[in-house]
Amino acid sequence: MKITPVEELFTLLNETADILREELDCTYLEALAETGENIFQESILQEELSELTIKRLKKSYESLHLDKFTNEDLRKSFQLAILKGMKESVQPNHQMTPxxxxxxxxxxxxxxxxxxxxxxxxxxxxxxxxxxxxxxxxxxxxxxxxxxxxxxxxxxxxxxxxxxxxxxxxxxxxxxxxxxxxxxxxxxxxxxxxxxxxxxxxxxxxxxxxxxxxxxxxxxxxxxxxxxxxxxxxxxxxxxxxxxxxxxxxxxxxxxxxxxxxxxxxxxxxxxxxxxxxxxxxxxxxxxxxxxxxxxxxxxxxxxxxxxxxxxxxxxxxxxxxxxxxxx
CATH class of the missing domain: 3.40.50.150 (Vaccinia Virus protein VP39)
Structure with a gap:
């Protein structure tokens, strides 16, 4: 079954955020912000990562070509990842407009x-x-x-x-x-x-x-x-x-x-x-x-x-x- 662009991008955001969350010992939303910044800057910005983690992240990021996604694909996939993180977060002000x-x-x-x-x-x-x-x-x-x-x-x-x-x-x-x-x-x-x-x-x-x-x-x-x-x-x-x-x-x-x-x-x-x-x-x-x-x-x-x-x-x-x- 062919996956949609939104699913494809969400999977990558989710997997790389999970890797960073574990390595940096931070929340999912903080790790999502880190991986989003890496994707935008086209480099791995966290200095304290192990070599193995850097290799895993590089492999994921190299498979990604942002230009092929529409703005709405990008927004929706990022939104899905944020919603996942918000379910784990107990802060009531972290709500998103449907x-x-x-x-x-x-x-x-x-x-x-x-x-x-x-x-x-x-x-x-x-x-x-x-x-x-x-x-x-x-x-x-x-x-x-x-x-x-x-x-x-x-x-x-x-x-x-x-x-x-x-x-x-x-x-x-x-x-x-x-x-x-x-x-x-x-x-x-x-x-x-x-x-x-x-x-x-x-x-x-x-x-x-x-x-x-x-x-x-x-x-x-x-x-x-x-x-x-x-x-x-x-x-x-x-x-x-x-x-x-x-x-x-x-x-x-x-x-x-x-x-x-x-x-x-x-x-x-x-x-x-x-x-x-x-x-x-x-x-x-x-x-x-x-x-x-x-x-x-x-x-x-x-x-x-x-x-x-x-x-x-x-x-x-x-x-x-x-x-x-x-x-x-």
């Missing part, structure tokens, strides 16, 4: 951002999977991308992910709610980190800080994103369905009314999530600007199961029609 959602966000960015070249920010970039999925679905457009991430290991994986796909992305290893020293961008995407933000002093700089107790990180991320997008720029957030049901939501509602226009809300199918509490939606807003007019009616969609291709196709046609009507 592929089907990433492709959907990519489709929406392509339709809404009607520019041949644009800048894009992901302030919670993680392993770079959502950002590179979106970049891979921009039809012939040039994307100048920025990713920010507080977790050292995740950003290392994101950087290798970008290098393997030859995406020029600038990465910042920092808490994205601290000042971001970047120019304003045309669009923002983010699978928002949900929960309380522990740094109350930092949160005090935000309009959306809680009146008492810890503030919601996802609210602060929305405000930080709006600060860093150009007037009329679009923002695409993956948000919990209960975004406007918390005790802090009236403040968020008021803030959005003052600074943005809600363009749409796409409820993702429940089948993608463990339970109803974990369910999410794609929330599309536009920063206020001179030419920006609210849509006659916001785009409200309940997405069918993403495995039902015909139904999804119908919905995407509806989305496309709505954009033509409202975006001229």
């Amino acid at each position: 592929d089907s959602i990433g492709m959907l966000v990519g489709y929406l960015v392509d339709k809404f951002v009607q520019k041949d070249a644009f800048s894009l920010l992901d302030p919670a970039v993680g392993t770079g999977n959502l950002l590179t999925t979106v970049m891979n679905h921009q039809n012939g457009k040039t994307v100048d991308a920025i990713g920010s991430e507080v977790d050292d290991l995740l950003i290392k994986l994101a950087y290798i992910n970008a290098n393997m796909q030859k995406h020029p992305i600038r990465f910042f290893n920092q808490d994205s709610l601290e000042p971001l020293f970047i120019n304003e961008v045309d669009a923002v995407i983010s699978d928002l980190p949900v929960g309380y933000y522990p740094n109350d002093i930092r949160a005090a700089d935000y309009e959306l800080k809680a009146d008492e107790g810890h503030s919601y990180a996802h609210h602060l991320f929305i405000e930080q994103s709006l600060r860093h997008v150009k007037p009329s720029g679009y923002l695409f957030f993956i948000v919990p369905n209960g975004l406007f049901e918390s005790e802090q939501s009236p403040k968020l509602h008021e803030y959005l009314k003052n600074h943005a226009i809600i363009q749409g809300l796409l409820h993702l199918p429940l089948s993608l999530f463990k339970n109803e509490q974990a369910a999410k939606s794609i929330f599309i807003i536009q920063k206020k600007g001179k030419e920006v007019k609210p849509p006659k009616q916001a785009l409200l969609v309940n997405l069918p199961s993403l495995s039902k291709a015909n139904e999804v196709d119908k919905i995407l046609k509806q989305v496309s029609g709505w954009i033509k009507e409202n975006k001229g």
